[in-house]
Amino acid sequence: MKNIAVIGYGVIGKRVADAINLQDDMKLVGVCDVISDWRIQNAVRKEYDIYAATEEAADKMKSEGITVTGNMQELLKKSDLVVDCTPKKIAAQNVEIYKERGIKFIVQGGEKHETTGHSFSAENNYASALNLGATRVVSCNTTSILRTLTALKRAGLLDYARGTLLRRATDPWESHLGGIMNTMVPEKEIPSHQGPDAQSVDPDLNVITSAVKVPETLSHMHYWNVKLTKKASREEVLETFKTSSRIHLIRYDQGLVSNNTIKEMYLDMGRPWGDMYEVALWEDMVKVVGDELFYAYVVDNQAIVIPETIDAIRALTGIETDGKKSIAKTNESLGIN
Ligand SMILES: NC(=O)c1ccc[n+]([C@@H]2O[C@H](COP(=O)([O-])OP(=O)(O)OC[C@H]3O[C@@H](n4cnc5c(N)ncnc54)[C@H](O)[C@@H]3O)[C@@H](O)[C@H]2O)c1
DSSP: OOOEEEOOSSSSHHHHHHHHHHHHHHEEEEEEEOOOHHHHHHHHTTTEEEEEEEEEHHHHHHTTTTOOEEEEHHHTTSSSSEEEEESHHHHHHHHHHHHHHTOEEOOTTTGGGGGTTTTTHHHHHHHGGOSSSSSOOOOOOHHHHHHHHHHHHHHEEEEEEEEEEESSOOOOTTTTTOOOSSSOOOOOSSSSSHHHHHHOOOOTOOOOEEEEEOOOOOOOOEEEEEEEEOOOHHHHHHHHHHHTEEEEOOOOTTTTHHHHHHHHHHHHTGGGGGGOHHHHHEGGGGGEETTEEEEEEEETTTHHHHHHHHHHHHHTTTSSSHHHHHHHHHHHHHTTO
């Protein structure tokens, strides 16, 4: 049984903590943050051990009646691996501490590939992460790109891929603080960073992305044009997508006509936070013209990296050497089928 710590109990960290708690081959030893408000109070309710990242944070937590088990150093002492889910760039500073202590660590997609020297996407490169000291679970958009293109690549169908990404402006819980409205804001650079980011996992992918920020909080939406290596039938392409357990083929003609209806379905399914760990790809929008393939899908940015993080823990700690087995185990625990 490996002891796992979560540093940063925010949008991603709280989900990772719950997912670790569901596994039978790893143990959540504690969560560490600087907050003392309702967000960490929910971790208290879940009976997670709470650690404070700074002395000031510890004082504030205690003044709010939170039992503080210890500081970050004490949490690290108990841990075989740390999942750092702090905001962009903070993890890069924490990494120095993990390295000093010789503790294995995982960072999230806001960090640079260079921080760990390895970037992770379970269905693509689980094996290359086995027993490594560190990896980076790539971002939500990049994870979706890798899942879909890896399926096409495995089937020998992928020549090159070009995608346009509609990116959510902010996360739902903090949409009172920022985000955009009545506008769409293009990213100036083409390619946008997600294509090159996918190549940090799989350098062989020929992929170019463009991105635009839209006034939306629930999810991202992607449109893809793929040049196939040969003429293929629509059915062949659908069968190929079905080889990934983390692509959910959905149907527009079943009323799933927008990201909000998809979200409602996942809420109705009883998933925590209505989380959609899968890429929701419209089966009835898939179009093949000769050797060109067109498709569109929705990405739940808050959820898609959670199963990937659990698999990354298994790969780095070596508790499961077979990627397929880890994926199946994670899927089972999170209700992905
Ligand atoms: N939100 C998303 O949609 C999303 C999707 C995929 C990947 N990511 C990546 O996940 C990482 C975390 O993002 P998030 O959206 O969960 O951020 P968040 O802001 O929701 O949560 C970060 C948490 O870290 C805490 N924190 C800040 N400084 C800390 C410190 N020094 N020590 C301990 N805790 C500290 C914050 O209080 C907060 O609770 C980033 O790399 C981000 O790019 C986010």
